[in-house]
Amino acid sequence: DTAVSQTPKYLVTQMGNDKSIKxxxxxxxxxxxxYKQDSKKFLKIMFxxxxxxxxxxxxxxxxxSPKSPDKAHLNLHINSLELGDSAVYFCASSVRSSGANVLTxxxxxxxxxx
Amino acid sequence: xxxxxxxxPEMSVQEAETVTLSCTYDTSESDYYLFWYxxxxxxxxxxxxxxxxxxxxxxxxxxxxVNFQKAAKSFSLKISDSQLGDAAMYFCxxxxxxxxxxxxxxxxxxxxxNP
Numbered sequence: 467d468t469a470v471s472q473t474p475k476y477l478v479t480q481m482g483n484d485k486s487i488k489x490x491x492x493x494x495x496x497x498x499x500x501y502k503q504d505s506k507k508f509l510k511i512m513f514x515x516x517x518x519x520x521x522x523x524x525x526x527x528x529x530x531s532p533k534s535p536d537k538a539h540l541n542l543h544i545n546s547l548e549l550g551d552s553a554v555y556f557c558a559s560s561v562r563s564s565g566a567n568v569l570t571x572x573x574x575x576x577x578x579x580x
Numbered sequence: 581x582x583x584x585x586x587x588x589p590e591m592s593v594q595e596a597e598t599v600t601l602s603c604t605y606d607t608s609e610s611d612y613y614l615f616w617y618x619x620x621x622x623x624x625x626x627x628x629x630x631x632x633x634x635x636x637x638x639x640x641x642x643x644x645x646v647n648f649q650k651a652a653k654s655f656s657l658k659i660s661d662s663q664l665g666d667a668a669m670y671f672c673x674x675x676x677x678x679x680x681x682x683x684x685x686x687x688x689x690x691x692x693x694n695p
Contacts, residue, residue: 497681507688509671514681514682516681522681524682556625558625560681565632565677567680567681569627569683573623573624576623
């Protein structure tokens, strides 16, 4: 059983379209995240949810809208896709261990906008 | 804001040898956590090792160990007896203490292991 699973793994779409990426974790973690990895491999947090509540929104354009229907799921919807949205999007969940948030990542979803 | 710097974009090592990856960070906080994550070609991000700033003892996980120098704000990763499977991008990451849920990553070091 995959601990953090994201679908789809690959997504190719045209500029202006709307797309969603789904994420589910079966670890029982309370906190979930979306990170974006750009073409230079730089990883940056986009959103974080704790028990379905948004706790981090890191200056992401409002074309990106996360939704957490329950604490095991965190989906990412992107409206009006732009070329610059092409990236790998990672979902993650975390648990606190000795105070640190230990993240478990999904395998990533590569989004290509043409 | 905290920053994490990995000054070596690429490193290479011979199989069975030892390699050290550098990481420095900038913070005014005293309570924080540091991590090394590995991203092999499969793209999966895997936690390698972590260090709590309040612990003086350097963390070790099998062939992986860190040299944590709190005053110098340095957190290097040593890989001993390098294996072909260690080839990956390695990311250093920082998390503030308290109820902070944000990991700040460095830009990564691409490690090549030569047979």
